[in-house]
Amino acid sequence: MQTLRLIIQLLDRNTSERNISRQLHISRNTVKFYRERLQQRVYSYKQLQGLDDELLSEIVYADLPSTQDEDERKQDFRQRVPYFLSELERTGMTRQLLWEEYINQHPDGYRYSQFCHHLHELGKVLQPSFHARYNAGELMMIDFAGTSMYYVDRPTGEQINCPVLICVLSFSNYTYVEALPNGRLPALIAALNNCLRYFKGAPLSLKTDNMRQVVQKSNRYEPTFTELIQQWALHNNIALVATRPGKPKDKAPVEGHVKISYQRIYAPLRDQVFFSIQELNEGIRRQLEVHNNKNFQGKSYSRLWQFSQQEQHLLQTLPDQPFMIKHSTSAKVQKNYHVTLGEDWHHYSVPFHHIGKQVTIIYDQQTVEIYLNHHRITVHKRFFNEHGYTTLKEHMPENHHAYQQQKGWDSDYFLRQALQVGPATRSYIEGVLKGRQFTEQTFNSCRGILRLGSIYGKERLEAACHRATHAGSYSYKTLSNILANNLDKAPDIAQTTLFQTPDHDNIRGAAAYE
Structure with a gap:
């Protein structure tokens, strides 16, 4: 104009x-x-x-033909866009399938590329986004990432999957991420306690979707929260809010940060192997610091700057002690002087002279306390690996201490001991260690082989290992038989015939099969 x-x-x-x-x-x-x-x-x-x-x-x-006039094909397509958008929300539906249905009904319609272009452009008009504004210190949103992370259990080599919790302060987008041992409510509450300590304060309210750990009964207007999460919220003076069922955009900031977490936390850690959940969370924390210190796209400040300058001072002061869930159960001390915590199926030791007694177990996310007649007899750090054992040396009888020493054995230990005998012994022990899927299963064999040196002498053990290595047989029994039968003293020519079938008249030749 x-x-x-x-x-x-x-x-x-x-x-x-x-x-x-x-x-x-x-x-x-x-x-x-x-x-x-x-x-x-x-x-x-x-x-x-x-x-x-x-x-x-x-x-x-006036009277000019409108540049916005549409041909009949586009007018028809425009009328179909609401249907297309609703169909795309159904499971398994794709734009390719929609286009195939559309082109079958209208052979003169748009080709696939134009179909996608017009659907995208017209869909933006029918599905506009609302830019929500949040007040500082007012709201925190939480959600679980759709993809879990994992660590490797050293003794078994098992891959332990861990759900990942993501928490975001909606005003500053300051983020906290933690891997949980499991997705149950006690683990969630422990992670939320860690989150508040990371933020150094509590927001006025917490919003989540209708996850079963938090929402007992979903409702658009009055959802019912689980009793335990309500106790946690009261302890920290936080109001609980749930999104409308099936409306993930109600918590758009944390939904967006789930995707960002894949890019800035998951991807940089993808090639690293962690051997405990503590190591995993240390790796997450390092990448989290990088993420929070990175400037927003197109802006000259970061999440950390916005949080520290504009939001942190408006958060509520945290209680003196974090909210802690205490559970109680009873158990009988088994013959192996351990009790079983049924929730995790993990076994914890008690002094062996309490075998057969009924004890009380008081536990939370960090510790396991065991009481006998209201007197605490031991305390352990809590572990979550099923069927695992946590044993203290002082709880064991004297004759079991030797077994406890075995826990410190590893491949390097046996290779060092074998090298003191000789290079052939070391090579043979290395072959034994590689003979099983789990190296720990070979430790007793290695121990027995080294003991043969004290029975027969190191020189004979070295000669026996030399012969057995040529035969390609790696076991304690092989060496024991060689030494018991003095085969280690046989002439060198026996090396090639020791493990071969001797010639005799009862062997069939090729003529027997003509």
């Missing part, structure tokens, strides 16, 4: 079309088009300059 008004102003001054074109940097045809349109009206140039934009636009563009 500004250009149009300049054209009217110059025409009122009797400026030629050529000069108007040169001054305004537009084509002469454009100037000619507007001059002819304006001359058809009853208004003078002075009167046109006094009109507002809306009225001037109606005068100039």
Whole structure:
């Protein structure tokens, strides 16, 4: 409209079309088009300059064919867009399938690329996004990532999957991420306690989707929360809020940060192997610091800066002690002087002289306390690996301490001991260690082989290992038989015949099968 008004102003001054074109940097045809349109009206140039934009636009563009006129094909497509969008929300439906259905009904319709383009453009109009504003210190949103992370259990080599919790302060987008031992409510509450300590304060409210750990009964207006999460919220003076069922955009900030976590935490850690959940969370924390210190895209400040400068001082002060869930159960001390915590199926030791007694186990996310007649007899750090054993040396009888020493054995230990005998013994022990899927299963064999050196002497053990290595047989029994039968003293020629079937008349030749 500004250009149009300049054209009217110059025409009122009797400026030629050529000069108007040169001054305004537009084509002469454009100037000619507007001059002819304006001359058809009853208004003078002075009167046109006094009109507002809306009225001037109606005068100039009246009776012109609209540039927005659509052909019948696009009009038909526009009417179908709501149906297309609703169908795409159904499980398994894709744009390719929609297009195939569309083109079967309308062979003259859009090809696939144009179909996707128009669906995208028209869908933006029918599904606009709302930019929500949040107040500092007011709201924290939480969600579980769709993909878990894992660590490797050293003794078994088992891959332990861990759900990942993501918490976001909606005003500053300051983020906290933690891998949990499991997805149950006690683990969630422990992670939320860690989150509040990381933020150094508590927001006024917490919003989550209708996850079963938090919401006992979903409802659009009055959801029912589980009793334990309500106790945690009261302890920290936090109000609980749940999203509408099936409306993930109600917590859009944390939904977006799930995707960002895949890019900035999962991806950088993808090739690292962790051997405990503590190591895993240390790796997550390092990448989390990088994420929070990284500037927002297109902005000169980071999440950490916005949090520390504008939000942290508005968070509520945390209670002196974090909320802690205490559970109680009873158990009988088994003959192996351990009790079983049924929730995790993990076994914890007690002093062996309490075998057969009934004890009480008080436990939370961090510790396991064991009481006998209201007197605490031991305390352990809690572990979550099923069927695992946590044993303290002082709980064992004297004759079991040797077994406990075995826990410190590893491949390097046996290789060092074998090298003291000789290089053949070391090579043989290395073959034994590689003979089983789990190296720990070979430790007793290695122990027995080394003991043969104290029975027969290191020189004979070295010679026996030399012979057995040539035969490719790696076991304690092989060496024991060689030494018991003095085969280690046989001439060198026996090396090639020791493990071969001797020639005799009862062997069939090729002629027997003609």
